[in-house]
Amino acid sequence: MNMYLRILVNEYYDSVTLMSLTASLKKQYSGDEIFLLMGTPMNVQLIKDIGFKDDRLGKISPNDCLIGIKTNQDKPEMIESLVKALKSGTQQTQATTNQMMSYPSTQAAAKAIHADVAMISVPGAYAALEAHQALNAGLNVMLFSDNVSVEDEIVLKKKAIEKNLLLMGPDCGTAIINGVGLAFANQIRQGPIGIVAASGTGLQEVTVLIDRFGGGISQAIGTGGRDLSEKVGGLMMLQGIDILNDDPDTKVITLISKPPASSVYEKILQKLKTVSKPVVIGFIDGKKPENSPYHHASTLAEAAYLSLKAMKLNPPIFEPLTDQQILDASAVKKENQFIRGLYCGGTLCSEAISIARKNLKGLYSNVSKKPEEHLDDVFHSKGHCFVDLGDDIFTNGRPHPMIEPTIRLERILQEAKDPQVGVLLLDFELGYGSHEDPTGTHLEALQSFKKQRPDVPIIAYVCGTEGDSQRLKNQEQKLKAIGVRLASSHAQAIRYAVAMIQGGYHRE
Amino acid sequence: MNKLIQSKQTPKVVNIGSSIFLKDLSAQHVEHVNVQYQPPGQGNEELVSWLLRCSEKEEVIHNANQEALTRVLAAQAKLIAVMPAIQVIPGMTDRTFLHAGPPIPYEKMAGPMKGAILGAIVFEGLAKNLSEAEAVIKQGLITFAPAHEHHAVGPMAGIISPSMPVHVVENPIHKNTAYCSINEGLGKVLRYGANGPEVINKLKWIRDTFAPVLNEALKITGPIDIKQLIAQALQMGDETHNRNKAATALFLKEIVRAIFLTKVEMDKKVMVFDFIKNNDHYFLNLSMPAAKVALDTAQGIPHSTFVTIMARNGVDFGIKTASSNQWFTAPANYVKGLYFTGYSEQDAAPDIGDSAITETYGIGGFAMGAAPAIVQFVGGTVADAIRYSKTMHFITVGQHQLMQIPNLDFSPSALGIDIQKVISTNILPIINTGIAHKEPGVGQVGAGLVEPPMACFTQALAAFVKGL
Numbered sequence: 016m017n018m019y020l021r022i023l024v025n026e027y028y029d030s031v032t033l034m035s036l037t038a039s040l041k042k043q044y045s046g047d048e049i050f051l052l053m054g055t056p057m058n059v060q061l062i063k064d065i066g067f068k069d070d071r072l073g074k075i076s077p078n079d080c081l082i083g084i085k086t087n088q089d090k091p092e093m094i095e096s097l098v099k100a101l102k103s104g105t106q107q108t109q110a111t112t113n114q115m116m117s118y119p120s121t122q123a124a125a126k127a128i129h130a131d132v133a134m135i136s137v138p139g140a141y142a143a144l145e146a147h148q149a150l151n152a153g154l155n156v157m158l159f160s161d162n163v164s165v166e167d168e169i170v171l172k173k174k175a176i177e178k179n180l181l182l183m184g185p186d187c188g189t190a191i192i193n194g195v196g197l198a199f200a201n202q203i204r205q206g207p208i209g210i211v212a213a214s215g216t217g218l219q220e221v222t223v224l225i226d227r228f229g230g231g232i233s234q235a236i237g238t239g240g241r242d243l244s245e246k247v248g249g250l251m252m253l254q255g256i257d258i259l260n261d262d263p264d265t266k267v268i269t270l271i272s273k274p275p276a277s278s279v280y281e282k283i284l285q286k287l288k289t290v291s292k293p294v295v296i297g298f299i300d301g302k303k304p305e306n307s308p309y310h311h312a313s314t315l316a317e318a319a320y321l322s323l324k325a326m327k328l329n330p331p332i333f334e335p336l337t338d339q340q341i342l343d344a345s346a347v348k349k350e351n352q353f354i355r356g357l358y359c360g361g362t363l364c365s366e367a368i369s370i371a372r373k374n375l376k377g378l379y380s381n382v383s384k385k386p387e388e389h390l391d392d393v394f395h396s397k398g399h400c401f402v403d404l405g406d407d408i409f410t411n412g413r414p415h416p417m418i419e420p421t422i423r424l425e426r427i428l429q430e431a432k433d434p435q436v437g438v439l440l441l442d443f444e445l446g447y448g449s450h451e452d453p454t455g456t457h458l459e460a461l462q463s464f465k466k467q468r469p470d471v472p473i474i475a476y477v478c479g480t481e482g483d484s485q486r487l488k489n490q491e492q493k494l495k496a497i498g499v500r501l502a503s504s505h506a507q508a509i510r511y512a513v514a515m516i517q518g519g520y521h522r523e
Numbered sequence: 524m525n526k527l528i529q530s531k532q533t534p535k536v537v538n539i540g541s542s543i544f545l546k547d548l549s550a551q552h553v554e555h556v557n558v559q560y561q562p563p564g565q566g567n568e569e570l571v572s573w574l575l576r577c578s579e580k581e582e583v584i585h586n587a588n589q590e591a592l593t594r595v596l597a598a599q600a601k602l603i604a605v606m607p608a609i610q611v612i613p614g615m616t617d618r619t620f621l622h623a624g625p626p627i628p629y630e631k632m633a634g635p636m637k638g639a640i641l642g643a644i645v646f647e648g649l650a651k652n653l654s655e656a657e658a659v660i661k662q663g664l665i666t667f668a669p670a671h672e673h674h675a676v677g678p679m680a681g682i683i684s685p686s687m688p689v690h691v692v693e694n695p696i697h698k699n700t701a702y703c704s705i706n707e708g709l710g711k712v713l714r715y716g717a718n719g720p721e722v723i724n725k726l727k728w729i730r731d732t733f734a735p736v737l738n739e740a741l742k743i744t745g746p747i748d749i750k751q752l753i754a755q756a757l758q759m760g761d762e763t764h765n766r767n768k769a770a771t772a773l774f775l776k777e778i779v780r781a782i783f784l785t786k787v788e789m790d791k792k793v794m795v796f797d798f799i800k801n802n803d804h805y806f807l808n809l810s811m812p813a814a815k816v817a818l819d820t821a822q823g824i825p826h827s828t829f830v831t832i833m834a835r836n837g838v839d840f841g842i843k844t845a846s847s848n849q850w851f852t853a854p855a856n857y858v859k860g861l862y863f864t865g866y867s868e869q870d871a872a873p874d875i876g877d878s879a880i881t882e883t884y885g886i887g888g889f890a891m892g893a894a895p896a897i898v899q900f901v902g903g904t905v906a907d908a909i910r911y912s913k914t915m916h917f918i919t920v921g922q923h924q925l926m927q928i929p930n931l932d933f934s935p936s937a938l939g940i941d942i943q944k945v946i947s948t949n950i951l952p953i954i955n956t957g958i959a960h961k962e963p964g965v966g967q968v969g970a971g972l973v974e975p976p977m978a979c980f981t982q983a984l985a986a987f988v989k990g991l
Contacts, residue, residue: 025561027560027561027562029540029541029542029560030541031541031542031543032541032542032543035543054566055566076565076566076567077562077565077566078561078562078565078566078949117557117559118556118557118558118559118917119558119559119561119917119948119949119950120558120917120944120947120948121537121539121558123916123917124537124556124557124558125537127556128535128537128554128555128556129535130534130535130536130537130555130556131526131527131532131534131535132527132534132535132536132537133536133537133538133539134536134537134538134539134540134544135539135540136538136539136540136541136544137539137540137560137562138562140562140568140571141562141563141566141571143575144563144571144574144575144578144947145539145540147575147578147579147581148578148947149537149539151578151581151585154537155525155527155534159540159541160540167575170579174579179524179525179526180525181525181527192527192528192534193527193528193530193531193532193533193534194533195533195534195548195551195553196547196551197534197536197544198544234528258524258525258528261524261529262528262529264531418543447544447547447550447551448543448544448547484550
């Protein structure tokens, strides 16, 4: 085994770029192991553990790029072609940015174009600092980075509120501000429904369904998943409610989250007393209180439905199965076989468990909070299993499956070998930020799955709109063409899967 | 109410980090810029945590830095007299020898500085020759101190001995004064450590003939506005650190009539006139105290991260900030540049002199875009010079409205180095400087560009955060 290492001193590349490039180079260098890493202490240790030896490894800074290859071939020049691939792979984005003056700091960049939003996706260790600097420069912040401490989150949110700015995040993946989709958002019609959401794919699903049935969005504000925790106290959701209440274009306010801490729920109810507009509370998996002046939804689809209904748009109810789906499900009954949901969208995965739990026993997931549903080995499914493949344990060092599908493709082929698989359930997210052809990249793996397991139905839900660059119909058509069964909302997809296992449709 | 949401305008976005979102912003016709992101402080976690502390106190730091900027901008610089150091410099005794840069004991001084001190001791008549001068030092008869600690500055070795005449530059706005020696010209000169008889004789002539005549002339002209002359010289291709051709000519224009109106013999008048005329660097010793008198006004502002001093003693580089009277030092770098025929990098002493006070004041290297002719001298291209001037804005608190750079559409030069910005952008101030021979007495061997060591700034930040 030969090991070649190159160190590019003071050349910073962001991790998404390095990971995407590693994934695409893998095909070209099959049989070899490729490492493109920044020189963080953790990565340097990793490189050493793998067996790379270099005196300079003792004094690497996180600004230095490490390029390594572990290969059976005796070709030191391979490392040069990797360096070339890295440089040409990053050239394209540099070419577009070089047309402008390049700025080394947020403050300078913001000043140059009178910016009002900062999108921050730097590594977590540096993210709080960048967010502070963006707020100091008067920018609203979309903090995509995760691994920001809850203490930093609180300080940042308080500062933002003091300055009348938004601090969306940390770990906020989706927002739509003044009609512009930030990070992972869909192309949604503008309209009267304003949303504050503590979940990314949850926000995507609700906005997509609203758009699909003729509604539109005034603003969709993300808060980050931890906002409604006891500690953070819903700082940004409360701020979001105020903003939407003051916004003349917003006629309905819709809140999306997992159920908040009870003290935070109280704060939200207090805040809502100041709101004169209709309010939809979509706390997924939560209990609906009695005698509430608000519209309560327990699924994302229901939240979209109630929002549309509040606008008197009379949408169809998009959760129950169609007659065709019921017929379809009645034809099969699975004994000792299980649903395997392989998810890209974290909130969709949580919603799947929440709906399936009402009908099925023996559920497992890597994101469930219930101890009896804990999945010990996340790399191997058991029972009715719902795996969030966007979870850190899968994405550490690899791109999120919404950006690059490798993680899920491998898992689909793995599931094909498990005789207990009864239904395969998949979500696909379209829109900004996502892969340009998410369903297309899956066709090969899905056909292979079908070949091995012709008896196992595949159910998919595509979360997207016709306005998205991937085009909803095109994407659905690709799946339909190979016999994948489609649903028109995520809630419907999971009910369809449950019906398939149970051999018929049972109303709750 | 949130202004952006109220405005209903398409957001303008700064992207920091991954570039994957850029194409989607373009697709939505969203105006955006991408920050060329590098982890701040070269990724050092401790530095990042310190910057975070500063960011949390942004308002108080911002206000302090604005105060520093306001004072430095408001300060004026008028040359009012040329007087013996001992008569005007506070704290100067007949045994005090001032030197460039941060404090340093004699034994540790660089070759050129030692040479200059020995020469100055002979010049003062405290020793007959150089070896006697060394003995005088060993007996502990001489007190050494950084010029900066006496409101004074000196280029290269920066030696100011008690009887040496100094330019007295006054700031009538804040009522403070700064001092700088008289520039001896090129060739064998004390500031590069030369100390032979011709060097001493020239110093004596400057003290006994030149200075009294110039001082008389200044009585006739009244105060001469050095700040205005710097601004004009920038329009004429100088940056008044390494290129002072235009500024020297402008100064001569101001003073020449008065020189000839003084009541001394004509041959002396002509010699004084020729001395300034023949020394293209004469004005350096005026731009330096002009910078110093302005920056001194910012000293002592709590919570400010504004750099008030950058200076080198040929061994260490030292900085001070407005909020701290402490030197933050680290080993000085070697200058990268062009060497005169017959010399090479092996001959160079590390970076030396107080002249980086010009960069601290937003001129010199910071205004290099104004001085395309200098790039031939220091190596590089005009495009480089312009880039330096643009880049320095990323690490400063503000800009110098009066100091405009014609090549940059008369945009003001960058003023007020902020230690936070240096560390968070990983960009160091650029200094445009001469190169001294490492052995005393040889003189200047080249010129080029140099940066301060980052460690000066990280130490300054550490101390700053402790005091927050």
